[in-house]
Amino acid sequence: MGVKPGIEKRAEKLREAGVDYWFDPMTHALQMPGVGDYRYYSGYSLWGGPQGDITDPAYRDEHIRRVFHMQKTLEAPLLAPTVLLHTGLSNTSSLALELSRNCRDLGEAVTLSIAGSGSFWASKSDLDAHIGSLVALEPAGWFITFTHPGEDLPPSFTAEEIAGVCRTVRALSEYAQVYVSHGDFAALPAVAAGAYAVGTGWDKRQRMSRYGDYGARESGGQARWYARPTLKGLLGTLSVNEGALLLAQAPRLAQSLGGLPAPGPGEAFQHHVAQLQSAVHDLATAGGYEDRYLKLDDMYSGAKAAWALVSSRTGIRNHADKWIDPLQAGLRKYGHSEGWK
Numbered sequence: 001m002g003v004k005p006g007i008e009k010r011a012e013k014l015r016e017a018g019v020d021y022w023f024d025p026m027t028h029a030l031q032m033p034g035v036g037d038y039r040y041y042s043g044y045s046l047w048g049g050p051q052g053d054i055t056d057p058a059y060r061d062e063h064i065r066r067v068f069h070m071q072k073t074l075e076a077p078l079l080a081p082t083v084l085l086h087t088g089l090s091n092t093s094s095l096a097l098e099l100s101r102n103c104r105d106l107g108e109a110v111t112l113s114i115a116g117s118g119s120f121w122a123s124k125s126d127l128d129a130h131i132g133s134l135v136a137l138e139p140a141g142w143f144i145t146f147t148h149p150g151e152d153l154p155p156s157f158t159a160e161e162i163a164g165v166c167r168t169v170r171a172l173s174e175y176a177q178v179y180v181s182h183g184d185f186a187a188l189p190a191v192a193a194g195a196y197a198v199g200t201g202w203d204k205r206q207r208m209s210r211y212g213d214y215g216a217r218e219s220g221g222q223a224r225w226y227a228r229p230t231l232k233g234l235l236g237t238l239s240v241n242e243g244a245l246l247l248a249q250a251p252r253l254a255q256s257l258g259g260l261p262a263p264g265p266g267e268a269f270q271h272h273v274a275q276l277q278s279a280v281h282d283l284a285t286a287g288g289y290e291d292r293y294l295k296l297d298d299m300y301s302g303a304k305a306a307w308a309l310v311s312s313r314t315g316i317r318n319h320a321d322k323w324i325d326p327l328q329a330g331l332r333k334y335g336h337s338e339g340w341k
Contacts, residue, residue: 032211036217067081078107080100083115084147086120097134100134118146120164121165145181145209153237159329162330162331173193180195181209192289225268230271234303234306236307294340300324303320304320
């Protein structure tokens with residue numbers, strides 16, 4: 001919800017540089033447990049009625065109008081607000097559908113948002129029914145967010161959640177571009193299923209959407225550089241100390257896996273972006289849906305073997321159980337549902 005001062009100037013500079021940008025109202029964060037960090041959010045005046053109240057039709061429409069007004073002021077694409085979902089079939093999911101329908105009525109070329117916790121993405125037929133209703137609205141594009149209660153990076157997933165994300169993106173991407181907010185490496189299965197782009201960042205809170213990041217705090221809470229080195233061959237990150245150990249004990253292996261960044265948090269971020277962008281590019285250029293699926297499955301198998309090799313050569317803990325196993329299991333569940341090997 002936070003924003004740095006001078007957002008209009010920042011948007012202008014991004015336009016001049018030819019960079020695409022979005023203004024996400026993050027309305028779904030208002031339903032997260034413990035939300036309360038409004039230091040910057042309250043400065044936007046996005047609500048005509050009580051903050052967060054979208055059950056009243058008049059308040060809901062006014063919120064949409066104010067969000068769209070801000071986006072037009074910044075010359076950003078229209079991105080619809082949404083609510084946080086925990087299942088595909090509930091009063092809240094009906095409200096999310098109604099909110100999306102109102103957004104389509106009040107704006108042209110609107111990109112719709114879908115934000116859900118793990119239980120939402122794992123809700124199987126209920127998830128599919130909700131997505132089917134949204135597809136009928138024929139928006140200009142899609143923004144999806146998977147939220148997490150914990151703070152571990154990579155975030156914890158189940159195979160059913162990943163399969164649900166893949167099925168959803170597969171269906172949505174046939175009609176319009178799909179963007180994965182706060183996706184980072186956890187969004188690779190979505191890219192295999194047809195997603196166009198994924199979000200990342202130099203702060204941990206930009207790489208995942210976590211409940212605790214929106215919680216009330218007395219002070220502080222400033223963004224911090226996330227300096228862990230990323231290696232494409234591992235499809236994940238090491239700690240700073242682990243990266244130094246790998247470079248010292250197996251420099252050729254480190255280079256073959258993508259290399260280590262130069263010292264410094266900014267350098268670590270630029271290296272991370274390059275590693276993630278390369279992985280996304282490999283998937284995006286692999287071919288059709290089945291080709292992308294097979295490509296990522298091969299990438300996961302290679303990364304799993306690489307983690308084992310790094311561990312055996314250096315003593316670094318094998319983190320494939322977090323970075324690889326649940327994502328590959330979910331990807332394969334999705335692939336099998338499509339009839340692929």
